[in-house]
Amino acid sequence: MISFSTIIGITAGIGLFVLAIISSTDNYMMFLSLASAMMVVGSTFAASLISFSFMEVMHAIKAMFQTLSAGRTSQDHLHALVKRFVEFSRIYRDGGISSLEDCLTDKEKNDQSIGLGIELMGSGYKQQDIRVIMGDAMDSHWQRQSLEGKILNTMGVYAPGFGMVGTIVGLIIMLDNMGDDMANLGKGLALALITTLYGVLLANLLFKPTAAQVTEKQEQEYFRNQLITDGFVLLSEKKDALVMQDRLNAYIKPSKRYSVVDSDE
Template sequence: MISLSTFAGFMAAIAVLGSAIVMSTDNYLLFVSYSSVVIVLGGTFTATLVSYSFPLLAGAIKTLFVNLLNEDNYKKESHRIIKRAAELNGVYRNGGIAALEGALTAKEQKDQFITLCIELIGTGYKGEELNNMLTESNSSQSHEEERSSKVLETMGAFAPGFGMIGTLIGLIIMLDNLSGDFAELGKGLAIALLTTLYGVCFAQLLFKPAATRAFRRIDDNFQLRELQARSFVLILERKPDLYLKDNLNGFLSSKHRLKEQ
C-alpha cells in the first residue's frame, strides 16, 4: 500500500514552502526555473553514473519509487510469517519435504530465500548447520540490497554541489551583463539563487529521505528473513506448533508479539 507518512511529509513540505512563497511575493513564477532543474538533476544523475554502473543507477531509481509508493507493515508481516510457519509445520510433520514443497504458494515459490530454505532442507542440512547457512545467505542478500540505498545517499550528496555549480553559472552570466541588458542580469541572478535552492530541496526532501527509508526497509527485511530462517529450522526439527509460535515470538519486541496462540 502507499506510504501515508511519505505522502504526508511531502504534502507538509509543499505546504510550508508554498506558504513561505505566498507570504513573501505575488510573483510565484520567480521560483520556477527549468534550467535550474536541468542543472541540478542532470548533473546529479551524470555524476552518479560516473560513480556507479547503469544497473545500480536504475536500481536506485526503482528503489526511490518503491519507497515512495509502497510501505510494508513490519508487525503484520512478522505475524503472517509466524502463522504461515505453523501451517507449514503441520504439512511437513504429516507429509515430509515433498508435501512442504507442494504447499508453497505461487508468491512463496518466487521468493528466493524461501526456495533456498526448501532446497537446503531437501539436501539434508539440519539444525545449527542449516541455520548458519541461512544466516549467511540473509547477510549476503542484505548487502546486495544496500547498494541501491548507497546510490541514493550519494545522489543526496551530489545535488547541493550541482546547485552551487548552477550558482556559479548564474554569477558568470550576471558579470557578463553588468554593463548590458538588465533583464539578462536578472535571469543570471535567478539561476544563481534557484539552483542552490533546488539542489538543497532535492537532496533534503527526496534523495536523503529515500535513502533513509531504504536502509530501514533493508533492516526490516533482514529481520523478517531471520524469522523465516528460524521457522524452517524449527519445522525441520518437527517442533510442536505452540513451541514454534513461542520461539518465533521471541524474535519480536513485546509490543509486536503475536497474541493469538
C-alpha cells in the same frame, strides 16, 4: 500498498514550501527555471554514473520511487509468518517435505527466502547447514541492497554542490551581460541563486529522506529473513507447534504475538 507516511511527508514538504512562496511574493514564477533544474539534476546524475555503474544507479532510482509503497514487514505481516510456520510444523511432522511443498501458496513459492528454505530441506540439509546457507544468502542480499541507500545518499551530497556550481555560472553570465545597468543586479542575482535552492531541496526533500527509508526497509527485510531462517531451522528439527510459536514470537512485539491456543479456540 501505498506508504501514507511518505505521501504525507512529500505533500507537506512541497505544500509548505509553495505556500511560503505564494504568501511572500506575487512573482512566484521566478522560482521556476528549467535550465537550473536540468543543471542540478543532470550534473548529479552524471556524477553518480562516474561514482557507480549504470545499473547500480538505475536500481537506486527505482528503489527511490518504491519508497512510495509500504514495506511488507509490518507487525501484522510478522504475526502471519509465525502463524504460517506453526502450520508448517504440523504439516511437516505429519506428511514430510512433500506435503510441505504442496501446501505452499503461489506467493510463498515466489518468495526467495521461503523458496530457499524449502529447497534446502528437500535436499536433506541439517539444521546447522540450513542456518549457515540461509544466513550467507541473507547477508549477501543485504550487502547488494545496501548499495542503493549509499548511492542515494551520495546523490544527496552531490546535489547542493552542483546547485552552487549553477549559481556561480549564473553569476558569471549575469555580470557579463549586465554592463553599466546596475538595475538588473538584484533580479539577475535572484535567478542565479535558484540552482542552489534546487540543489538543497533535492538533497533534503528527496535524496536523503528516500535513502533513509530505503535503508530502513532493507533492515526490516533482513529482520524478516532472520525469522524465516529460524523458522526453517526449527522445522528441520521437527519442533512442535508450541516451541515454534514461542521461539518465533521473539521477533514480534508482545501485543502482536501469535498464540496457538487462541487460534485453536
